[in-house]
Amino acid sequence: MSYSIEIEQLCKQFQLGSIGTQNLRHWLQKAMRRAGGLEAAEKELFWALRDVSFNVKQGEVIGLIGRNGAGKSTLLKIISRISEPSSGKITLNGRVSSLLEVGTGFHPELTGRENIFLNGSILGMTRKEIKSKFDEIVDFSGVEQFLDTPVKRYSSGMYVRLAFSVAAHLEPEILLVDEVLAVGDHEFQKKCLGKMGDISSSGRTIIFVSHNMGAVSELCSRAILFEQGKLITDGTVEQTIAHYIEGSGVNTGGDFEPKPNGKAWFTELELLRENKLVHTLDLNHRCTLRMSFEVAEPTEDLDIAIILMKGTQRVFFSIDRDQLAPSLFNLGKHTFEVHVPEMYLTGGDYHFDLYLRRPSDGSHYDAQTQRVHFNVDELSLNTHHKGYAQKRGGITIFPGEWKKMTD
Amino acid sequence: MNSYLSAMHKTVITQGKAWFDFGLKELYRYRELLWILTWRDLKVRYAQTIVGLLWAIINPLFTLLVLTFVFKTVADVDTGGYPHLLFTLSGMAGWTYFSSVVAGAGGSIISAQQMVTKVYFPRLLLPLSKAVGSLVDLAVVLVILTIMLFWYGHLPSTTIVWLPLFIALAILAGVGIGLWISAMSIRFRDFMYVTPLLLRLGMFITPIAYPVSSVGEKWEQWMYLNPMTGIIEGMRWSILGIHPPGNELWITILVVLVIFASGLFVFNRIERKIADII
Numbered sequence: 001m002s003y004s005i006e007i008e009q010l011c012k013q014f015q016l017g018s019i020g021t022q023n024l025r026h027w028l029q030k031a032m033r034r035a036g037g038l039e040a041a042e043k044e045l046f047w048a049l050r051d052v053s054f055n056v057k058q059g060e061v062i063g064l065i066g067r068n069g070a071g072k073s074t075l076l077k078i079i080s081r082i083s084e085p086s087s088g089k090i091t092l093n094g095r096v097s098s099l100l101e102v103g104t105g106f107h108p109e110l111t112g113r114e115n116i117f118l119n120g121s122i123l124g125m126t127r128k129e130i131k132s133k134f135d136e137i138v139d140f141s142g143v144e145q146f147l148d149t150p151v152k153r154y155s156s157g158m159y160v161r162l163a164f165s166v167a168a169h170l171e172p173e174i175l176l177v178d179e180v181l182a183v184g185d186h187e188f189q190k191k192c193l194g195k196m197g198d199i200s201s202s203g204r205t206i207i208f209v210s211h212n213m214g215a216v217s218e219l220c221s222r223a224i225l226f227e228q229g230k231l232i233t234d235g236t237v238e239q240t241i242a243h244y245i246e247g248s249g250v251n252t253g254g255d256f257e258p259k260p261n262g263k264a265w266f267t268e269l270e271l272l273r274e275n276k277l278v279h280t281l282d283l284n285h286r287c288t289l290r291m292s293f294e295v296a297e298p299t300e301d302l303d304i305a306i307i308l309m310k311g312t313q314r315v316f317f318s319i320d321r322d323q324l325a326p327s328l329f330n331l332g333k334h335t336f337e338v339h340v341p342e343m344y345l346t347g348g349d350y351h352f353d354l355y356l357r358r359p360s361d362g363s364h365y366d367a368q369t370q371r372v373h374f375n376v377d378e379l380s381l382n383t384h385h386k387g388y389a390q391k392r393g394g395i396t397i398f399p400g401e402w403k404k405m406t407d
Numbered sequence: 408m409n410s411y412l413s414a415m416h417k418t419v420i421t422q423g424k425a426w427f428d429f430g431l432k433e434l435y436r437y438r439e440l441l442w443i444l445t446w447r448d449l450k451v452r453y454a455q456t457i458v459g460l461l462w463a464i465i466n467p468l469f470t471l472l473v474l475t476f477v478f479k480t481v482a483d484v485d486t487g488g489y490p491h492l493l494f495t496l497s498g499m500a501g502w503t504y505f506s507s508v509v510a511g512a513g514g515s516i517i518s519a520q521q522m523v524t525k526v527y528f529p530r531l532l533l534p535l536s537k538a539v540g541s542l543v544d545l546a547v548v549l550v551i552l553t554i555m556l557f558w559y560g561h562l563p564s565t566t567i568v569w570l571p572l573f574i575a576l577a578i579l580a581g582v583g584i585g586l587w588i589s590a591m592s593i594r595f596r597d598f599m600y601v602t603p604l605l606l607r608l609g610m611f612i613t614p615i616a617y618p619v620s621s622v623g624e625k626w627e628q629w630m631y632l633n634p635m636t637g638i639i640e641g642m643r644w645s646i647l648g649i650h651p652p653g654n655e656l657w658i659t660i661l662v663v664l665v666i667f668a669s670g671l672f673v674f675n676r677i678e679r680k681i682a683d684i685i
Contacts, residue, residue: 014683024597077682081420081527084679090420096527104525107447109454114447121443122526150454 002093004174004205005056005079010088012049012074012229048074050229052088058173061206063216063237065244066226067280067375068349072209075226076100076176079207094173094205097124101178103163108152112143112162115151119166133169140191141165161188168195175199178209193218211347211377213241245280264302264356264365267333268292269372271352279374283397286342289372292335293356300326302365304336305355310348316395322359343397349375429675434529444536448511449543463547467503471496478616485618487649490559496552497643498615501573504545505581505635506606511537512585513602516593516681524682531674534589538582545574552646564648573641576659579667580634586670590677593684613639618650631655634662 049071056062064072077083079090080098105122106115116137120130130137138144141162143154151159177196196219200206210216216223216237223240225233233243271278272288281287291304305320319338352372356365453459471492478484479491486494512534516523519533556563592598613635619627630636637652637659644651652659677684 024595027595078420081418081679082524082682084683085420085422087422092418092420095416096418098526101525105522107451109451110447114450118443118447121440122522122528124437124528127439127443 002058003055003091004058004060004093005207006089006091007055007079008053008089008091010049010052010075010078010090011047011086012071012078012083013086014046014048047229049078049085052226052229052231054224054231054234056205056207058093058205059200059203060222061200061208061220063220063223063240064207064209064226065211065213065216065223065240066232069228070226071229072226073100073178074229076178076207076209080176092174095124096174096176097167097170097172098176099123099167099170099178100176102160102167106151106159106163109150111150112147112154115162116166119163120169123167123170124172125170129171137165137169140168140195157188164188164192168192168199172204174205174207176207179211213244213377217241245278245282262365263297263299264293264295264329266291266293266354266356266366266368268335269352269354269368271372271374281345281374281376283345283347283376284342287340287374289338289340289352290335291337291354292333293366294333295329295331298328298330300328301358301360302329303357303359305357306338307353307355308350309353310350316350320357326359343399345376346394346397347376349373424679429671430529430531434531437529437532440528441532441536441539444532445539448536448540463544464551467496467499467544467548467551470503471499474499474616482617484616484621487618487647489561489647489649491616493552493555493559493561493647494643495616496548496555497646498613498639500545500548500552500646501577501639501642502610502613502615502635503548504541504574505577505638506609507541507544508538508578508581509584509588509606510602511541512582513588513592514599515585516589517596517599517685520685523685530678530681534582534585534674537585538578541581556646561647563646564644566645566648566651568645570642570645573638573645576634576638576641576663580638580663583663583667583670586674587666590670590673593677593681609633609635615639620650628655631658632662634659634666638663 052071052075064075066072074083076098077100078085079092080096080100082098082100103119105119107118110118116134117127117130121127125133138147141158141164143158143162146154146158151162154162193215196206196208200219206219208216208220220237222235223233223237224231225240225244233240268291270290272290273281273285278285278287289306293304295302303321305318307318308316310316350373351370353367353369354371355367357363358365453462456462458465475491475495478495515533515537516530523530523533553563588598588602612630612633614622614630619630619636619640622630637655640650641652641656641659643649
C-alpha cells in the first residue's frame with residue numbers, strides 16, 4: 001500500500017525569547033556581551049513537536065485533535081512547507097494544498113471576481129483551472145450579484161463564503177484543513193462539511209484539524225491526539241476522542257506548600273466529572289470542583305471565594321459562601337465541593353481562581369490563581385447538537401423551560 | 408488508484424537545504440502567480456484615486472522639474488549640448504525604476520506577512536513581482552522621454568539598441584538590493600527605515616542630473632562602485648548618444664552581479680525560516 005504522507009520522527013523546536021523580530025541595537029548589544037563572555041547564549045527551547053511519526057494512506061481522512069498549543073497547527077504548517085522542521089522527515093506523494101485560513105491574500109480593493117483569481121492562484125491553482133471552475137465557485141458562494149463589487153463592501157459573511165468557495169474547489173491530492181469550518185453561518189457550515197465529504201470520497205487525502213469533535217467524527221476515519229507536541233493516541237475516532245475527554249489529569253493541584261505561620265491554606269484542588277479528573281468537558285457534562293484546605297487555628301472568620309475566568313480576563317462568575325451563616329472551622333482538613341451544571345458554560349477556555357478570605361477585613365489567607373484550567377468543547381459524537389456550538393450568541397447557555405400551549 | 412498515485416510528484420521535507428538550491432523548478436511552476444501578484448499591485452496602487460494612472464506621470468514630472476531647476480540654474484552642468492530637461496529625464500528613467508524596485512522589493516515580505524504565514528509559495532515571487540510591476544513606471548518615463556526628444560527635434564541615438572542591457576542591469580541591481588533589505592528586515596525592522604535614507608542619499612551620489620565627469624577625476628572612479636552610476640550613464644548613452652561608457656562598464660557589471668548573487672543567497676538562506684521569525 002502506498003502512503004500519501006509519511007512522517008518520520010518530526011521535531012520542531014522554537015527558541016523562546018531570542019528568536020523573532022528584533023531591534024538591531026538590542027542584537028548588537030547581546031552579540032557584544034556574548035563575545036565578551038558576559039552572557040552565555042540564552043537557549044530557552046520549546047518543543048512544539050517532539051518525535052512525531054505516522055503515515056497516512058492515500059484517501060484517508062484524518063482528524064488531528066488536542067488542546068490549544070498541542071502542536072496540531074505547527075504540524076500542518078510544516079507539512080504545507082510554511083515552516084521548516086528542526087529535524088525529521090516528511091515525504092509527500094502528491095500535490096498539497098493547505099487551508100490554514102480562508103481568504104489568504106484577498107485584497108479589499110479588488111472585486112469578488114478579481115479576488116477569486118488572486119486567491120485561487122495563491123492557493124496553487126492555475127488560471128485555466130480557476131477559469132474552468134469559476135461558475136461553480138460563484139455558485140457555491142452565492143454572491144453572484146456582488147461579483148464586480150470590491151470585497152471591502154462585502155459583509156463578513158459574504159466575504160467568508162466567497163473565500164471558502166475558492167478553497168473548496170482546489171483539487172490537490174492532499175488537502176490540509178485547519179479549523180476553517182468555524183466560519184459562516186450554520187447553513188454554510190453544513191455545506192462546507194458536505195463539500196469536504198465529497199472531496200474525501202473522490203480519493204483524496206485530508207488532514208483536518210478541529211476542535212469540533214462532531215465534525216471530526218462525521219468526516220474522519222481515524223484521529224490522532226496531540227498533547228504538548230507529542231503524539232498521544234492514534235486510532236479510531238471514538239478511541240481518540242474518548243482519550244481526549246479523559247485527559248491526563250492535569251487538574252490535580254496536589255502539591256501545595258503549607259504556608260509558614262499561615263492560618264489556612266489550600267491543599268488540594270480538583271476538577272472532577274463522575275469522580276474522575278478532567279480538563280475537557282462537553283457542553284452536556286456537569287462537573288465538580290473539589291477543594292480541600294488546612295486550618296491551623298480554629299476560626300469563624302473564614303470564607304471561600306471562587307472566581308471563574310473565561311479566556312484571560314473576564315470574571316465569568318464568582319461564588320462564595322457569604323450568604324450562609326458563618327460557621328466555625330475547626331483545626332484540620334476541610335473539603336468542599338461546588339457543582340457546575342451541564343448545558344451552562346459555552347465553549348472556550350476557563351480557569352478557576354480560588355481564595356481563602358477573611359471576611360472581617362477582606363484580606364486573604366491563601367490565593368491560588370490559574371491553578372485549575374479546563375475547556376468546554378462540543379464533543380458530542382454527532383453534529384446534531386451543532387446549535388450549541390461556540391458561535392452561538394450569548395454568554396451562557398440557557399436551554400429555557402419550554403412548554404407547549406396548544407395542541 | 409495506483410496509477411493515479413504514480414503520476415503525482417513527490418516532495419521530501421527536511422531541515423535546511425543546499426546553498427545552491429534556489430528552487431528554480433518550483434519558481435517556474437508558480438510563474439502564473441508572479442503575473443497575478445504584479446497585476447494585483449498595479450490594480451490596487453491607483454484604486455480610489457481620481458486621476459489613477461496619471462500619478463505615474465505626475466510624480467516623475469515633478470521630480471524632473473525640481474532636479475532640472477537645481478542643476479540648470481544653481482549649478483550649470485555640462486549636458487553635452489542637450490536641453491537640461493532631456494538630459495535629466497534620461498538619467499531619471501533608470502533611477503525611478505531602481506528606487507521603486509528597491510523600496511517595493513525591500514518591503515515585499517513584511518507587507519505580505521499575513522500571506523507568508525498562512526500559505527506556501529516560493530517567497531522569491533514577492534520581490535520579483537515588484538521588479539516586474541515597476542517596469543510600468545519605467546515605461547511611462549521612457550514614453551515621456553520619447554515625446555520630449557521629438558519635441559526638441561532630436562531622434563534617439565542609434566546606440567538605443569544597448570538600452571535593454573542597461574535595463575537588465577538595473578533590474579538585477581534593484582532586485583539584489585531589495586533582496587538584501589527584505590532578508591535583513593525580516594529579523595531587524597530597522598532596515599525598513601534604512602531604505603528611504605539609502606535611496607535619498609543614492610539620488611545625490613548618482614549622476615542623474617549631472618554627468619559623472621563633473622565630479623572631477625579624483626572622485627570619478629569611486630563613483631562607479633555605486634552600480635547605478637554606470638547604469639545611468641549607460642542608459643543616457645543609449646538614448647542620447649553622449650558620454651560613451653569605457654572600461655568602467657566592467658566594474659558596474661561586476662558590482663551588479665555580486666549584489667544580485669549575494670542578495671539571492673542571503674534571501675535563500677532565510678526563506679524557509681520567514682514564517683517562524685516574522
